Amino acid sequence: MQARPAPMVGGSLPYMQPSPVISARRSVSMGPVRIMQSPQSQVPAPVALSPQLQPAQAQPVLQHPAPQPAPPPLSPEEYAPWREAARAFVMNSDFDVGPILAEKKRTIFEVMEVMKAQSGGKGTIQALGDKIILSKLLENLGVPQMPLMLSTYTKVNKAEVEKLVAKMEKSGDPDSYDIVIKPTHLSSAVGALVMSKTRWDKEGYNSSKLIKHMEQYLAKKAADCESEALKSLVPGFIVQPRYRSVVGFGFPLEMRIVTIWGKARMGVWWWGRHGDPKGRRTTWLVRRPRIPGKLSSDDEWEALHEHAGGNRGFEVALALFREAMPAMSQAAEAIATAVGAPFLRVDFFVGSSKWGVRMNEVAYGSGVDYKRRSSASTCQPNGSFTGALIDDGPAIAEMIQEGFTLCQRKPPAHFLRMLGAKNAVYEAPASLQHLSATKPLEPHMRVEAVPPEKRVRTLPEDAVQDMIGIYEGPGNELPLQPVTAASCETQAAPDPPAGWPLHSVRNVGGYPQRFVIDGTVSNIPVAAGPTAYRTTYTPVTPSVVPQAPVARRLPTSLSFVAVPTPGAQPTMAVQPTLAHPTMLSPVRPASPVFSPSPMTTVGTVAAALSPKRANQVVPPVSSAQASQWQPTRMPPTTVRYGNLQNSPTFVTPPPLRA
Numbered sequence: 001m002q003a004r005p006a007p008m009v010g011g012s013l014p015y016m017q018p019s020p021v022i023s024a025r026r027s028v029s030m031g032p033v034r035i036m037q038s039p040q041s042q043v044p045a046p047v048a049l050s051p052q053l054q055p056a057q058a059q060p061v062l063q064h065p066a067p068q069p070a071p072p073p074l075s076p077e078e079y080a081p082w083r084e085a086a087r088a089f090v091m092n093s094d095f096d097v098g099p100i101l102a103e104k105k106r107t108i109f110e111v112m113e114v115m116k117a118q119s120g121g122k123g124t125i126q127a128l129g130d131k132i133i134l135s136k137l138l139e140n141l142g143v144p145q146m147p148l149m150l151s152t153y154t155k156v157n158k159a160e161v162e163k164l165v166a167k168m169e170k171s172g173d174p175d176s177y178d179i180v181i182k183p184t185h186l187s188s189a190v191g192a193l194v195m196s197k198t199r200w201d202k203e204g205y206n207s208s209k210l211i212k213h214m215e216q217y218l219a220k221k222a223a224d225c226e227s228e229a230l231k232s233l234v235p236g237f238i239v240q241p242r243y244r245s246v247v248g249f250g251f252p253l254e255m256r257i258v259t260i261w262g263k264a265r266m267g268v269w270w271w272g273r274h275g276d277p278k279g280r281r282t283t284w285l286v287r288r289p290r291i292p293g294k295l296s297s298d299d300e301w302e303a304l305h306e307h308a309g310g311n312r313g314f315e316v317a318l319a320l321f322r323e324a325m326p327a328m329s330q331a332a333e334a335i336a337t338a339v340g341a342p343f344l345r346v347d348f349f350v351g352s353s354k355w356g357v358r359m360n361e362v363a364y365g366s367g368v369d370y371k372r373r374s375s376a377s378t379c380q381p382n383g384s385f386t387g388a389l390i391d392d393g394p395a396i397a398e399m400i401q402e403g404f405t406l407c408q409r410k411p412p413a414h415f416l417r418m419l420g421a422k423n424a425v426y427e428a429p430a431s432l433q434h435l436s437a438t439k440p441l442e443p444h445m446r447v448e449a450v451p452p453e454k455r456v457r458t459l460p461e462d463a464v465q466d467m468i469g470i471y472e473g474p475g476n477e478l479p480l481q482p483v484t485a486a487s488c489e490t491q492a493a494p495d496p497p498a499g500w501p502l503h504s505v506r507n508v509g510g511y512p513q514r515f516v517i518d519g520t521v522s523n524i525p526v527a528a529g530p531t532a533y534r535t536t537y538t539p540v541t542p543s544v545v546p547q548a549p550v551a552r553r554l555p556t557s558l559s560f561v562a563v564p565t566p567g568a569q570p571t572m573a574v575q576p577t578l579a580h581p582t583m584l585s586p587v588r589p590a591s592p593v594f595s596p597s598p599m600t601t602v603g604t605v606a607a608a609l610s611p612k613r614a615n616q617v618v619p620p621v622s623s624a625q626a627s628q629w630q631p632t633r634m635p636p637t638t639v640r641y642g643n644l645q646n647s648p649t650f651v652t653p654p655p656l657r658a
Contacts, residue, residue: 071390072375079395081295085261086403092340094122094412095364098404108393111400112365115343119364120228124339124412126426127445128362129230131184131238133426136447138359140420141338142459143331144467145359146349149179150239154440156214158207164239165207178244181210183217184236187226191217194242194251227365232427234443243358245351246478247313247320248485253351254360255285255321256368257332259344260396261403263295264329269321270368280306281314281490284371285325286392301325304373304389313488317351319477324350324357327466331359334459340415342407343400353478356468370396418456422446 073079097118101111119125127133132151139145150157150164168176174197182192193213195205214237222231245253256268267285271278283305290298303318332346345363349355370392377387412424426445452458471478 071392071394073398074395075375077293079399080293081289082260082263082265082399083402083406085263085295086342086399086406089261089337089342089403089407090340091342091404091407091409092124092412092415093409094124095341095343096404096409101401101404106397106401108370108397109367111343111397112367115365116227116229118228119230120232121427122229122412123424123426123445124341124416125227125229125364126232126443127416127421128339128341128344128364129185129227130233130236130426130443131182131361132236133443133445133447134362135238136449137339137416137419137421138335140447140450140455141334141457142452142455142464143335143359144356144464146180146240146243146355148238148240151184151236152214152440153234153236153442154218156211156218156237158211161211161214162207165210178242180240180242181214182238182240183220184238185230185233186217186220186222187230188223190223191220196242229364234441241355243349243352243355243360245317245320245349246353247317247351247483247488249313249317249488250485252349252360253317253320255324255328255348255350256363256366257328257346257348258366258370258396259332259336259341259346260399261342261407262333262337264332265396266370266372266392267301267321267325267328268368268370269317273369274306280308282369283307283318283321284389285321286372287329297326297330301329302373304371306389307490309490311488311490313483314490316477316479316483320351323477324348324467324470327357327463327470330463331459331467334463335359335362338415338419338457340410340412342403351478353471356470356472358467369393416445420447420450422448 095115097114100114100118106114127137132148132153135145135148135151150160152160168179177195177197177200179195180192181195183190191213199205218235218237220235222233224231243252245251247253254269256270257264258266258268265287269281269283269285271281273279273282283303285301285303287295288300288302289295290300301322303322305318307314328346328348328350331348332344335346336344341364343365345366347360347363349358349360352358371389372392372395374387374390416424423445426443470476
């Protein structure tokens, strides 16, 4: 493993030896993966909406990517656990399209089209699309979600809307206006209002205007490209609290978890396809089994993306997604298993200290791209990869098609009754539909609240706490201060120096990949062209006086930190701060940073093995014992030193000695 550089002292940047702590974890997945130089020939062009269509009126159009060369198939070892998942899965017969898919081999988008076309009249699929019924079903399953402040079918309950608005105006709290009003029978945010106090006042909203908006979209129908189930839903509206993420992208951080035969295969942070304006930000968190050929709750999640450049919001979002991925995948698997869906997408919000992680919605089918990295990718010493992203759609389509020949089957009532549904039929009988002229027409399906102690199927309590309490206490990835919108824009670097690449370029590790170019550290890959993104740092005068190393709260992605014992503190040399903070690992400097000290062992080891144990301190151990620690994970930045509370000053510790 290559060492990372120490902060520059006196204008020089010596090459260092690996830290003993780092050397003990050579085999650990090192964090987010950057895929460079993806094949441009496989990129579809974006499809633009007609200029006559306003955003709120635009109907969603299903966009299939351009045909691509067939990717290499999964190895038998990679495919085996998904075959076993299908064999153990009990499927709801409402989702059974096996006989149709058996006619021929289909692409993933052809599979989705069949699923949508065959969804009409299927009560379970209709219930998943109806946001009011879905909320009741998942409440009985114990899944944390955004609560319903108001819900209505067919007609607006004007008295309830006026009561809600009066409560907002009477409270005097600007946050009470943070609500979302959205239809239950439409998709792609058509008819949705994301409200705030500023927008409420600026656009002159009141109860009358809100009622008018709801009535307008209650009269609309789902787009023709939507599934038969969605087009058959009873029109409705809901009002929920607004979820605000700490990262200022202007909308909540949302991860789409894709489950196949009851097991999460990947999560997708969707920004669009490669040709879209910000499509390079799209990130896939792909499951990497810890035990080859077997899925388990301890599997790792590998982040794949093509985003480059300096963007603090993007990096913070990745850390939040990775931290929440185990909890989100467990909840998504519980939902898919509870309803018996062979393929299901479950969307989650992350990044709010108030709400924790919350389920947003469920989709039967999905039009996003699915990617995995090529097996030919080259692994760098810092844990990143250089290679191409390949289409995972064919593999998913094969898993779904073959799974129908392996899974077990049970009727819809078997699944729905365990979630509080009194029947498995969604649509009201024709004999009752004439009553809609006198009272609101509602779905025939009735869902009653089930007390927690009487629930037949429920999400485990520890999984619930992992979602709603993920940001409570120390040791989590939530930043102490919100990331502003300005920090969420990718910054391109100036052109590289003349004569690029230079012979003096040497890789010194880090994430993103960092190189030394004639004494200057940058993130430009050796093969990058003059338009490459990069982030550089230059020494500046410290704004605070350096303090002795102290153990501080660590993100869960860090393995552990070693700090000197009190009473044996070394004298610290003044270190330059970094204009663009870059965390460095402890390495042995050529010119010592610490003056001689009597410390010969690591006196305290603060383990950060989970958010709940981030600040635990164990008794002093010897350096030999410390070198044998086996933490669970280790990203590029393994150990942090220095005064992290007030400045990005980093101090190199002395080497461990026996």
